[in-house]
Amino acid sequence: MLKQPTVPDELVSRPIQTEKRSWRRLREKIGGNITLLLLLFWALVSWFPLYWMVLTSFKKGQQAQALPPGLWLKEPTLESYQHVLSSTFPVLRWLANSLFVSVTVTVLGLLLCAAAGYAFARKRFRGRDIIFWMVLSTMMLPGFSRLIPAFMLTLLLNLHDTYWVMILPGLASPYAVFLIRQFMLTLPSELFDQARIDGAGEIRLWWQIALPLTKPALAALGTFTFVATWNDFVWPLAVINDLKLMPIQVGVTLLRGMERTGRNDYPIAMASGVLMAVPPVIIFFLFQQYFIRGLTIGALKG
Amino acid sequence: MNYAKREEMWGYIFVTPFLVLFLVFVLVPTIMSVVMAALEWYDRKPVWVGMDNIDHVLNDKRFWQSVRNTLTYVGMFTFAAVALALAVAIRITKFRNQGMRQGLQSAFYLPSVVSLVAVAVVWRYIFNNQFGLINYLLSVVGIEPVNWLGNPQTALPSLVFMDLVTGLGVGIIIFVAAVLGLPSELFDAAHIDGATGWLETIYITIPLLTPSILYVAVTTTIVAMQLFVSVFFLTKGGPVGSTLTLAFLTYRYAFVFLKVGYASAAGLALLLLTLALAVVLFRWFRSVVEY
Numbered sequence: 001m002l003k004q005p006t007v008p009d010e011l012v013s014r015p016i017q018t019e020k021r022s023w024r025r026l027r028e029k030i031g032g033n034i035t036l037l038l039l040l041f042w043a044l045v046s047w048f049p050l051y052w053m054v055l056t057s058f059k060k061g062q063q064a065q066a067l068p069p070g071l072w073l074k075e076p077t078l079e080s081y082q083h084v085l086s087s088t089f090p091v092l093r094w095l096a097n098s099l100f101v102s103v104t105v106t107v108l109g110l111l112l113c114a115a116a117g118y119a120f121a122r123k124r125f126r127g128r129d130i131i132f133w134m135v136l137s138t139m140m141l142p143g144f145s146r147l148i149p150a151f152m153l154t155l156l157l158n159l160h161d162t163y164w165v166m167i168l169p170g171l172a173s174p175y176a177v178f179l180i181r182q183f184m185l186t187l188p189s190e191l192f193d194q195a196r197i198d199g200a201g202e203i204r205l206w207w208q209i210a211l212p213l214t215k216p217a218l219a220a221l222g223t224f225t226f227v228a229t230w231n232d233f234v235w236p237l238a239v240i241n242d243l244k245l246m247p248i249q250v251g252v253t254l255l256r257g258m259e260r261t262g263r264n265d266y267p268i269a270m271a272s273g274v275l276m277a278v279p280p281v282i283i284f285f286l287f288q289q290y291f292i293r294g295l296t297i298g299a300l301k302g
Numbered sequence: 303m304n305y306a307k308r309e310e311m312w313g314y315i316f317v318t319p320f321l322v323l324f325l326v327f328v329l330v331p332t333i334m335s336v337v338m339a340a341l342e343w344y345d346r347k348p349v350w351v352g353m354d355n356i357d358h359v360l361n362d363k364r365f366w367q368s369v370r371n372t373l374t375y376v377g378m379f380t381f382a383a384v385a386l387a388l389a390v391a392i393r394i395t396k397f398r399n400q401g402m403r404q405g406l407q408s409a410f411y412l413p414s415v416v417s418l419v420a421v422a423v424v425w426r427y428i429f430n431n432q433f434g435l436i437n438y439l440l441s442v443v444g445i446e447p448v449n450w451l452g453n454p455q456t457a458l459p460s461l462v463f464m465d466l467v468t469g470l471g472v473g474i475i476i477f478v479a480a481v482l483g484l485p486s487e488l489f490d491a492a493h494i495d496g497a498t499g500w501l502e503t504i505y506i507t508i509p510l511l512t513p514s515i516l517y518v519a520v521t522t523t524i525v526a527m528q529l530f531v532s533v534f535f536l537t538k539g540g541p542v543g544s545t546l547t548l549a550f551l552t553y554r555y556a557f558v559f560l561k562v563g564y565a566s567a568a569g570l571a572l573l574l575l576t577l578a579l580a581v582v583l584f585r586w587f588r589s590v591v592e593y
Contacts, residue, residue, distance in 0.1 A: 231418065
């Protein structure tokens with residue numbers, strides 16, 4: 001039997017009169033609608049900055065300072081985009097850098113973490129629990145406190161201003177290993193035994209049985225990793241100085257209107273914002289159901 | 303080779319590539335973050351300086367100001383974010399239609415996939431005191447313009463507001479899933495006893511959600527402790543240090559003033575403070591819930 005939840009005394013085992021009940025219904029209906037309105041209002045508020053960014057990116061310089069501000073599009077212009085893409089800075093190259101680094105980290109990171117998660121879930125080896133506990137415990141630490149040590153370490157390894165320095169640190173994700181391990185623990189052993197009897201080798205057990213069954217977790221982690229790597233700012237800001245190697249997030253800080261804003265710069269800054277927001281938004285729409293599931297696996301089992 | 307030996311070997315084979323990178327880029331930097339607080343660097347060479355950096359940091363008014371600002375931000379943001387996300391999530395679960403629920407979850411999550419860099423720049427525009435949207439809306443109602451980011455009283459709360467607008471997605475998704483995962487018998491029993499609406503939410507749903515609330519509170523705290531990007535783009539720590547956060551202070555000492563020793567000590571403070579907060583949250587939640 002489930003334990004009875006605590007319900008205030010005045011409500012416990014008292015017959016409800018029908019008249020009171022209809023009042024309560026009415027009140028609930030009104031209350032429900034008010035909270036619904038608040039919900040929609042908040043959704044609107046949370047989308048508004050994005051709408052504002054897109055809208056402003058199509059405005060002319062002076063229009064962005066008009067009072068009252070134009071809340072929808074009049075005479076859209078691509079001037080700002082032209083300005084960003086034709087600037088003396090290699091903006092397209094920055095976008096390509098971001099894409100290359102994000103895709104590489106996502107693919108290689110998933111492979112590495114899926115292998116490790118598989119070992120932690122389905123293999124017995126000495127030191128396994130201690131190692132796993134160590135991996136887990138680093139999840140609770142703020143990544144920012146590793147910024148300077150990792151900076152010095154990669155400096156001493158001569159990795160600054162290379163693609164490696166943007167790729168390698170992102171590959172070993174404790175969170176990914178944890179999530180994949182949790183998922184692989186639930187796979188039935190019979191599957192593996194049967195395949196082993198049929199003569200499958202260890203690599204095949206992993207690649208053809210464990211991985212396909214872990215697809216939902218992998219899809220979720222893949223989208224996470226891509227979005228997080230694409231949006232990463234502090235690390236590349238610290239370790240990349242070469243203009244040609246910058247990811248878009250760092251590169252745009254050099255563009256007009258990003259760090260300091262002159263009078264007519266907002267549309268240009270917003271256009272840069274839109275350019276770097278588009279890829280994660282596309283990925284999000286493609287994989288949104290995995291995203292949601294991935295977030296909840298971690299939270300509910302953790 | 304017997305079966306157990308073979309299994310062990312394959313375990314190591316699968317775990318090693320990850321483990322090497324984990325050691326180099328996660329574990330070693332973590333250990334270094336403690337050691338480096340006692341080092342100063344001269345031309346890529348470390349020199350042991352003992353407690354000098356730590357003394358320096360602990361006697362620096364700016365450090366204490368950044369600690370105060372960071373804790374103020376974390377306190378305001380975490381509390382408001384958990385409460386708002388919980389309220390939104392519970393309202394979303396009232397929809398019976400699954401598609402509707404998922405649509406709303408996605409709608410609230412979308413703003414958080416957009417990079418903080420882009421978001422921060424939009425908000426600088428929205429907060430602008432001459433032609434920003436917020437001041438325009440206030441002027442319509444007859445309120446004098448406020449220099450949101452330029453006034454030491456309003457700058458930090460403005461950052462909290464901005465992050466609340468964009469940063470609730472993860473919490474909402476986790477809470478929705480947690481509410482839907484609660485055993486429905488409990489709600490049936492409560493309904494028979496006449497608990498509906500608000501009462502149901504306050505006396506049944508929220509107490510049962512305590513583990514998820516703890517999870518979201520801890521992860522939100524960890525993220526909030528590292529507040530950097532919006533400070534970098536919107537205020538640079540100003541005005542008069544009112545938005546100087548521990549992360550921004552650390553960054554500026556390391557990469558602008560090139561005082562790596564001082565920055566390492568500040569970074570260690572960030573690490574320890576975050577751990578302490580997480581422990582406090584765990585303790586506090588354990589004392590609130592009676593299992």
